[in-house]
Amino acid sequence: MFAYEFVRNAYLAGTFIALACGAIGWFVVLRGQVFAGDALSHVAFVGAIGAAAIGINERVGLFMLTVALALAMGLLGRRAQADDVAIGTAFAWILGVGVLLLAVLATSPGAASGVTTANTLFGSIYSLSAGASWTAAAIALAVTLGVLASTRPLLLSTLDPQLATLRGVPVRLVGLGFLVALAVVTAESTEAVGALLLLGLIAAPAGAAASLTSRPLRGIAISAAIAVGATWGGLALSYAISGLPPSSAIIGLAAAAYGVCAATRPLRQPR
Amino acid sequence: VNPSLSLDLVADFRQLTAFPFMVNALQAATIVAVLAASVGWYAVLRRQIFASHTLSVMAFPGAAGAALIGLPIALGYYLACATAGLAIAGTGRTPRRGYGGETAVIGTVQTVGLAAGFLFLSLNQSILGGPETLLFGTFLGITPSQVLVLLAVAVASLIVLTVVARPLLFATVERDVASASGVPVARLEVLFLLILALAIAATSQITGALLVFALLVAPPACAQQITLRPLPGLALSVVFALLIAWIGLALAYFSIYPVGFYVTTLAFGLYVVVRAGGALKRRGGR
Numbered sequence: 306m307f308a309y310e311f312v313r314n315a316y317l318a319g320t321f322i323a324l325a326c327g328a329i330g331w332f333v334v335l336r337g338q339v340f341a342g343d344a345l346s347h348v349a350f351v352g353a354i355g356a357a358a359i360g361i362n363e364r365v366g367l368f369m370l371t372v373a374l375a376l377a378m379g380l381l382g383r384r385a386q387a388d389d390v391a392i393g394t395a396f397a398w399i400l401g402v403g404v405l406l407l408a409v410l411a412t413s414p415g416a417a418s419g420v421t422t423a424n425t426l427f428g429s430i431y432s433l434s435a436g437a438s439w440t441a442a443a444i445a446l447a448v449t450l451g452v453l454a455s456t457r458p459l460l461l462s463t464l465d466p467q468l469a470t471l472r473g474v475p476v477r478l479v480g481l482g483f484l485v486a487l488a489v490v491t492a493e494s495t496e497a498v499g500a501l502l503l504l505g506l507i508a509a510p511a512g513a514a515a516s517l518t519s520r521p522l523r524g525i526a527i528s529a530a531i532a533v534g535a536t537w538g539g540l541a542l543s544y545a546i547s548g549l550p551p552s553s554a555i556i557g558l559a560a561a562a563y564g565v566c567a568a569t570r571p572l573r574q575p576r
Numbered sequence: 577v578n579p580s581l582s583l584d585l586v587a588d589f590r591q592l593t594a595f596p597f598m599v600n601a602l603q604a605a606t607i608v609a610v611l612a613a614s615v616g617w618y619a620v621l622r623r624q625i626f627a628s629h630t631l632s633v634m635a636f637p638g639a640a641g642a643a644l645i646g647l648p649i650a651l652g653y654y655l656a657c658a659t660a661g662l663a664i665a666g667t668g669r670t671p672r673r674g675y676g677g678e679t680a681v682i683g684t685v686q687t688v689g690l691a692a693g694f695l696f697l698s699l700n701q702s703i704l705g706g707p708e709t710l711l712f713g714t715f716l717g718i719t720p721s722q723v724l725v726l727l728a729v730a731v732a733s734l735i736v737l738t739v740v741a742r743p744l745l746f747a748t749v750e751r752d753v754a755s756a757s758g759v760p761v762a763r764l765e766v767l768f769l770l771i772l773a774l775a776i777a778a779t780s781q782i783t784g785a786l787l788v789f790a791l792l793v794a795p796p797a798c799a800q801q802i803t804l805r806p807l808p809g810l811a812l813s814v815v816f817a818l819l820i821a822w823i824g825l826a827l828a829y830f831s832i833y834p835v836g837f838y839v840t841t842l843a844f845g846l847y848v849v850v851r852a853g854g855a856l857k858r859r860g861g862r
Contacts, residue, residue: 339679340626343686347786389625390797394847397789401840404787408834501690508683515680550698556691560684 306544315430315551318438318445319536322494325445326506327532328452329490331525332483334511336463340389341378341484342507344396345491346500348374351403352492358406368492374399375488379481430498430540430551441497448490452483453525459483460521502552506532509559513566535559592826600718604726605821608782609791611730613817614737615775616792617810618768620800622748626679627664627769628792630686631776634660635785637693638777644700650725653777660685661773665766718782726778733774736767744768745806787836790824791817794843798850816846 306312333342349371356366378392433441452459462469462476469476494503514528539555546554582588593599619628634656642652663685737744747754747761755761779788795816799809824839 334680337679339683340629343626343629343683389623390620390793391847391851393625393629393789393793394797394844397787397794398840398844400786401790401837401844404834404840405837408832408837501687501694504683505687505691508680508687512680512684548698550691550694553691553695553698556687560688560691563680563684 306541310435311431311433312540312544314433314435314438315540316537318433318441318497319430319540319555320533321442321445321449322490322498322503323506323532323536324529325449325452325490326494326503327510327529328449328525329487330507330511330532331514331521331528332452332459332463333487333507334515336483338484338487339504339508341375341392342487342491343504344392345371345374345488346495346503348396348399349492349495349500351399351406353496354403354406354410358410364496367496368489370399371488371492371495372485375484376481379477379484430502431543433497437497441493444489444493448486449529451486455479455482456521456525499552502555505552505556505559506536509556509563510535513559513563516563516566516570531559531562535562588826588830592829597717598825598829600720600723601825602822603723604718604782605825606818607723607726607730608779609795609817609821610814611733611775612779612788612791613795613813614734614810615772616817617796617799617813618737618744618748619772620793620796621745622768624769624772625793626682628772628776628788630664630682630689631657631660631773632780632785632788632792633686634689634773635777635780637689637696640693640696640700644696650722650781653781654729654774656689657773657777658770660689661769662766665769722781726781729774729778733771733778737771740764740767741806783839784836787840790820790840790843794847795820798846801850801854820846 307316333339349367352367352370353363354366355370356363359366374396377395381391458469458474458479461472462474462479466476469479491500491503494506510528510531511524513531514524517527518524535555535558538558540551542554542558543549543551593602616628619625635653638652638654638656639649640652641647641656642649647655664682743754743759744764747759747764751761776788776792779791783791796809796813798816799813802812803809820839820842824835824842827838828835
């Protein structure tokens with residue numbers, strides 16, 4: 306199956322996006338910010354539509370709005386963690402604006418192509434071009450390395466913000482940087498592999514890792530490994546079984562891994 | 577006749593109710609606003625925002641699954657939401673062992689639901705009314721029988737909510753004390769997620785899956801900024817939701833833009849005003 310270029314592209318982008326999601330996802334789950342990631346991924350679509358409406362590049366609009374929302378969440382919330390209620394209300398409004406933009410675009414002649422472009426941005430992992438998959442891999446790798454490099458301050462400011470402040474860690478800045486990193490991963494992977502896959506690869510592998518170990522580095526490694534494994538397995542499954550969408554297969558495997566880890570947890574615990 | 581807005585409110589109201597579809601829409605919006613704002617008051621107090629969002633996107637697998645096996649779409653909404661509610665409840669939010677395990681569970685439930693939805697869709701490929709309708713809702717084309725079903729669901733949910741209102745409040749505010757004084761906290765939590773699931777399934781048929789929050793979260797959040805007393809808070813929340821729904825519908829009727837935009841903008845605007853007012857009051861009080 307690797308004779309086909311689209312399969313190679315999917316594996317290239319999928320591997321690195323899974324790596325980034327698994328690594329950053331471990332922190333997202335630890336910080337209880339899965340909802341923030343989810344909101345960011347919905348907003349990405351509005352960013353692309355908005356860009357189409359005012360006539361700038363859809364990819365630029367998508368990145369700009371996602372990162373802007375991450376900055377707003379970080380700046381407004383305490384500990385650089387916005388309140389879920391505020392996130393929910395704000396993101397419902399942004400979606401409402403998206404609906405308005407769709408309606409405006411639908412009534413203005415010549416803009417239909419913009420909507421079409423915005424829609425094709427949210428393609429399936431199997432429709433990536435070679436260039437897009439290299440870009441996705443590079444961005445994902447950069448975010449992964451950034452998260453790994455800042456593991457210690459991130460961990461300390463998550464688990465014990467007071468102690469972190471005392472030891473001179475800029476807690477707010479770390480939280481803000483983390484949200485921006487999450488926004489970049491979200492924007493890139495929403496566009497490359499779809500918002501659905503993103504959320505699944507952030508939540509399920511990290512949840513599985515958290516139920517296996519509470520040691521940070523081991524947890525990050527396990528989370529990333531499960532994410533990459535689910536991606537490889539899911540891509541192969543959906544290639545073999547026609548009619549099975551790749552995202553459904555990948556999510557299915559990741560969720561199954563989580564289910565097994567959570568269900569066998571009582572067996573593993575020492576008495 | 578093109579509807580036109582004037583300063584004469586009576587004439588405006590007559591225009592608004594001139595067509596049966598608008599009467600149905602107004603009735604449905606009223607029912608949904610009361611239901612969502614009451615259930616949402618507890619959801620916001622319990623900070624189950626992510627769970628609410630997850631339940632609201634279950635509309636997609638619900639509709640896709642129902643279309644696949646030939647059930648009524650509305651039944652699919654209710655079944656999928658209830659299943660997801662039980663899945664979230666089954667994993668238990670009780671022991672806060674480890675950090676943030678709950679959000680991982682909810683996130684996983686959400687993606688599994690959506691992945692199932694995509695699978696159903698690719699197995700079926702039939703018309704689903706378009707993904708936009710599913711996500712952003714439509715007030716038009718609501719039938720009187722749909723309004724009746726909505727009413728039945730709303731009355732049933734609100735009766736159950738009223739019965740458990742006091743113990744649920746106790747279990748929400750002082751979980752451990754409630755548990756120690758014999759309140760069946762765990763069972764109440766499951767029951768509440770089921771009520772929440774029903775309310776969201778009903779709401780998302782009207783507002784669309786993504787805009788549920790405008791009625792479910794924003795009005796209670798505003799009310800809780802103003803007062804923390806339960807009964808006035810609940811009443812205020814319902815009033816806010818009714819205003820948002822009615823004004824949103826009316827604005828959409830008199831203009832060419834979609835109702836989802838008006839409803840969410842009103843909700844968000846109200847929330848911003850209330851938050852800003854609260855901040856000013858705190859500053860003035862000091």
